[in-house]
Amino acid sequence: MKKIHVFAAIIGAISLFSYTGYSQVKVQELRCENLNNPVGLDVLQPRFSWQLATTQRNVLQTAYELKISKNNTVVWNSGKVNSDSSVHVAYKGQALEPDTRYSWQVRVWDNKGKTSGWSAPAYWQTGLLNAGNWKAQWISSGLPGDSAGGVAPFFRKTFSTAKKVQSATAYITAHGLYEAQLNGKRVGDAFLPPGWTSYNKHLTYQTYDVTSLLQSGKNAIGVILGSGWYRGPLTWSKLKNYYGKDAALLFQLNIHYTDGTTETVISDNSWKAATGGIVSSEIYDGEVFDARLQKTGWAGADFDDSQWAAVKIKDAPLSNLSASYNELIKKHETFTPTKVITTPKGDQVLDFGQNLVGWVQVKVKGKAGDTVKIAHVEVLDKKGEPYYENLRSARAEDMFILKGDGTEVFEPHFTFHGFRYIRVKGINGPLNPADFTAVALYSDMPLTGDFSCSDPLVNQLQHNIRWGQQGNFLDVPTDCPQRDERLGWTGDAAMFSRTATFNRQVNNFFAKWLKDVAFDQASNGAVPFVIPNLTSVFPDPVGATGWSDAATIVPWNTYLAYGDARLIEEQYPSMKAWVGYIEKAAKNDLWNTGFQFGDWLSYRAEENDAFNAVSAITDSRLVAQCFWANSTQIMINAAKLLGKTEDVNYYTEQLRRIKAAFLKEYVTPNGRLVSGTQTAYVLTLYFDMLPEAMRPRIVGELVENIKHYHNHLTTGFLGTPFLCHVLSRFGQTEVAYKLLLQKTYPSWLYPVKMGATTIWERWDSMKPDSTFQDPGMTSFNHYAYGAIGDWMYRTMAGLDTYDDAPGYKHIKVQPHPGGGITSANASLKTYYGAAAAGWKISDGKILLNVEVPANTTATIYIPGSSAENIQEGGQALSSQKDIKVSGTEGGYVVVNVGSGKYAFTGAF
Template identity: 50%
Template sequence: MSIRVEEIRCEYKENPIGIDILRPKFSWKLMSEEYNIYQTAYRILVAKDPKFENVVWDSGKINSNQSVHIEYDGPSLESRTRYYYKIKVWDNKGNESEWSPINFWEMGILDKKEWIAKWISPRENPENPEACPYIRKEFLLKKNIKWARVYVSSLGMYELHLNGLRVGDWYFTPGWTSYHKRIQYQTYDVTSFLRVGKNAIGVILGPGWYKGYLTWEKVKNIYGERLALILQLHIQYEDGDEEIIITDNNWKFAYGPILMSEIYDGEIYDANLEEEGWDLPNFNDNKWENVEEIEYSKEVLIAQESLPVRKIEELKLISLIRTPANQLVIDMGQNMVGWVRFKVSGQKGEKVVLKHAEILDKDGNFYTENLRKAKQTIEYTLKGNEVEIFEPHFTYQGFRYVLVENYPGEVNLENFTGIVIHTDLEITGYFRCSDELINKLQHNIVWGQKGNFVDIPTDCPQRDERLGWTGDAQVFMRTACFNMNVAPFFTKWLHDLKVEQFSNGGMPFVIPDVLYVLPNRENKHSSSGWGDAVVICPWTLYLCYGDKRILEELYENMKAWIEYIRKQGENEYLWNTGFHFGDWLALDASEGSYTGSTPRDLIATAFYAYSTSLLVKSAKVLGKNEDAEKYTKLYSKIVESFRKEFVRPDGQLIADTQTAYVLALMFDLIEEKHKKKAITRLVQLIEENNYHLTTGFLSTPYLCHVLTKYGYVDIAYKLLLQKDYPSWLYQILKGATTIWEHWDGIKEDGSLWDPAMNSFNHYAYGSIGDWLYRVVAGIDTSEEKPGYKHILIKPYPQAFQFVEAQYNSINGLIKVFWENKKNEFYMKVHIPPNTSASIYLPYSEKLDEKEISFTPRSEIREIRKEKEGVVIKTGSGKYEFRYSFKQY
């Protein structure tokens, strides 16, 4: 068969169980070796059985080329029910596919009234309030089991066991949400865990984000003071009967070996306090106490939205170091996020103490000052006389180096393994070029994303912070979308952003919002560039994945944000009041300031204009024509006011900074007649700084794009390839394996930036990845056909001999390879089925199409000459282009 349906997904996931979306969406990819293939029709069949004898929805043959985000349109879906589905398609060449492999999804608990379980809570340990409780319940099953599901959540984190085995491979469940309004529950298929006869459930609870220490003030109990569990085990027997085991006050608890497990501080574990068999039947729990049923809303319970945090990979340690301070330190070779699994033998009562840090200082000693109040320490007490293997439970560390403060016997590297954890997101992007330093930069960008995508997009994974800063997320988001499939990850986070927005339309700095517990609450919300995440992030998701639903869900929040800004100050078209971070960590900041010298009202008004323009686009996508007209007028007024306030009559900006010119040019805020002067001045400012940048968090993502847009891609490449401070490669030559918070976290003389804020894993400046993918490799999407339905291939090849990149978009795998040798250019492009592309051939401005070798020429739909050069219009297939050119 010449066409196949593959990579079928329901709500971006493969065979998800326990979802609560009432009209889930399906997506698939077409596979074909033929050229110019596109889908002309599809059919979806949904049934309650894998043989499709009980069909609940047959879409019929739908004439459409849409293969993503097809909404289920059958009868109402039922709670706790599995649905099977398969898909077939027809193409433009008369081919009909086979039915796809059968996939499924399973609904969770759809009606809150179905939650008959009670929230149960153990009494706090009066001797040690930090200790983690163990909870258990035995139950008897008398008949053969057909299937069983656990639906479970907690106030705090939980780890679930059944009959002596850990259930699932998810960590830090139920995840971090705006707990007062949304708490996820997870669904587990536990059919294989159960048996006829006695069974036992065991659960360990930890404080997590719910009641553990958060923020640099290490405030505890932000969401509540009591750990709690809610669980329903639904069992269906082979004879059709059903039984439900629920949490109630008959469950028992005790405190065990986990004496403390905190996100920032690490874990203290005493193996001598283990009670073997606590999660098995027939365990003697006479000394255990009964839990208490507590009142807590079940209305806040929602099904798991994002993908889980999992162990993703293991790292072997590269060396053992004896520091000048005579400390024994293990080098992982990579700044990573997770923990160390270790193996140890020794006497009862002996201890292993491990501390974690990102760097060694100038003298080569273990450095922890930048952790601030976070301890990042693991302390394990041996039970002795056997080989003991340990991993922590409710904590994670950000580190490259491990200080072995205590360890019985000789430290052998084979006894230590780095466990890398993060949200289990599909890797979708790949970039490689002829410059190994740039490849290292790409490596660092990806590892920065891994380490900071732990259930939410954090700013850093090591110190007493690890919060969902909105500004950081929005500047990095386009890069993130290329590296990994982040649609469900950001959808979940944006749902929290939605409910955290203030009634007046203002936005917190962090999502979930925990900064309200700190003093001076009035300065903890609604900065430009940070609050704008409510507009920029949904638009970016729509652009990259083509899913209108996120725009529909956040549209009123987007409007509320714009209206909030509009009400600030006396002039509704300028934003010149309130607190703003400005261009955070820009290098033209005054001594002792974290903010660059560009006026904050200029930056605020620029983002006001940009967000309004995106609101207009969103309104048009959603067919809200009156809003589109209304906010188009508002946008025009903002731009007009920006020009009056911040642009001099001669076209110069009132702020003579790289940041000012980047934002004004990127957001199209300068009159056409003044743009040449503006870009010329930006280039002069770069030249005057010896071809180095001075930009901060808000403007760096746009810097190279602006230079490219206005014909100075050579300057953009110069900035990219600089090796001395400040530059991306400076960090790499200083040993960075992730992106730093500061351009000079380690200064040229080896000294360190202020430890009050000096993370070595902070992804904001990794936003250069977006420029690498969209400009250097040249892979982009059309706004008119988002989600890479219409693909733009437009590389700007300079500096490198070759570039190889690919992106597994929601519409299929896109590949680009280009090679530039002397005056010979070669490019190979792969366009997936059911998409189209515009391919721009670089260096072709003065070439005739006859001078270009096209393979296969017969499959190209259109060749045309534009000012920028030769442009190819094509559909799916593999294409090659080769030609000679002169350097003008």
């Protein structure tokens, strides 16, 4: 008997050893539809992603097993699936039930013969899935003054829970914006929901787990509505009631009790409405809040609402509803003033040190009726006064009227501002900076990328790029946050989209916006200039190159960054319709008809021009032909991805004709372009519009043009994103660095030298003498020119992905040192894990550090002429079994590696 126990102990020890070996690879960072434990998905086949964690090199997944459970009962098990897929793996089980929480786990097998343990459980919760599961009714207040520009209506309802609650989920949306409370506590941490969509076609609802907010017995729901984009004034035309006249609420609370029963609390005619402290709250003009009118405890269960009015039922559709899956707007960084300024006119101004988008929280004491006014501006003029002119008709002012009962704290509800400075009126005596806090608002996109280099001005440029993106990615990719515009301009989004994918995770952000691109696309395929579209401002269904190309460029760039093939599948009809529109507009394979923005805001020469040059205006039809070719190439790529062979053949032939027509129309017999601008050269080269033999001449003319402008760029919105990429591709990286590091106008670093903390709309939004460009169109927070970031990350630092395995499944690392820069580093949180590339030049050597996440591979280009002169980890490459040398190419030694961390050194 004793021998049996000893044998069992030995077997147990062997099993423990084996289990420890299996655990060398772990599964972590579980995501469903790119989100961590999302609540309220209406995706019928959600996709799962996970990461492999290991300290070993060259680890690849060879198989996985997914297990999905409901109430601790397995409802689907994939079984062992032989696949290296660990990103966007689709659910293939039985039909999902609405308003239901599912948990999931995954385990994997790797190429080392090891099996992971089951991951820790993650979960997702379904939304209502279809309109038939809505029991709620649309309600509006019917109160006098509840109108665009008027008061914000307050709604409430009481109900009781007599049983023990297991879970409670609130589903909420509005015609307008909403802020909800349950028993006086805020529901969720999102601001300005449901955001902005093409409401009449596509309205999102939000889902909240409110289990912890319920109390035994009597409960109360309170909701405030704001006009928002739905009926508030929009654009310089002050369009009111664009989507409808009445702010309305749709609310449904599904309660599950521990005894298995359920109860539903809905918006219906049992609700009551009244007004409160919000006298008005509009996006452009700001908010007026009168604390004397606020009803203390109005959202609590014991509040007396006997004097509140009955609500009205609204006849509004439910068929346009879908659950939010994009990240909502939330509060982020906060800033305290860095300076208190008294202007020449005697006004008190606070400088927060950063141009941001959001609002200011104020602490103040005073008498009842005292009024504090806060005006928001981006810059001060050369005299030191706040500069209001570039706000155009936007008042951008918050007004708080005190109740007079000690210290009062205010912040607005349904507005946002673009500002660095605020002018404060209504407070006697010197301002106390501690009483003012600026709060940054933007969509809650996870921070993914980081870049730095040895040049502090370039690092500030990266800071400005990131803050330009954050401030303008406020549910839609806006063009500016301060003036009476703030629209989702398609050209800006298209040109910046690849840069955006590095700084923050924008997969869901763009997927949501692209739905509206398709919804608002005209029947003839034209894509509006702004999305959501405002037909009262842009009534004609026409498209413009670069802008309307967002329909193809943004989906494809998003796919390259995240490997999201479903996005391409869903957007393919829209993509195809857009290219079809161009084909119909073209004549003899030339798109030379209709309106074009051209290379928007390119360099314009002024009197006594320092460059002795003319304005860099590119033939808009040449630009259109290039972008038509690009969108056609994207259609070829997308059709191949989706297995649409006929479309591949069709677009391949079309692309041949487009380029042949370009050569005939825009290139002289001797090989000269009809437009001699940087943008013309760049687009021609970037989109491969010429046979290879003709390209060297165009490269040479581009370089000469840059020299003529004393190493300044002259490109506008459509040329800038590709300028440095073209130079590096054709062996002119040093010229690209001269452009990047140029400090005088026009250049990327000129605004940095002028104190910018975000990207400007124009190269000279502020001129060297501190005067301003045209105030009708000068924003100091406008991300488009920040597209240089893409070159900084993917070329300068060298962290890139291959098209054959997008989403960084196959990573490309090819640094491009130069310009006197001694180091550059880029890191990125991919769906597979952390990827990084960083180089440093010191003592005649280059050090290249690379991190490759598990379940990916990388091709690394190490500067050098021979593998014999390169070491990794202090040892010769020839001695490293995990590194495969594949040859040399263009001054690089090329190696192939699997996952792991690598440190290469070589002569430089």
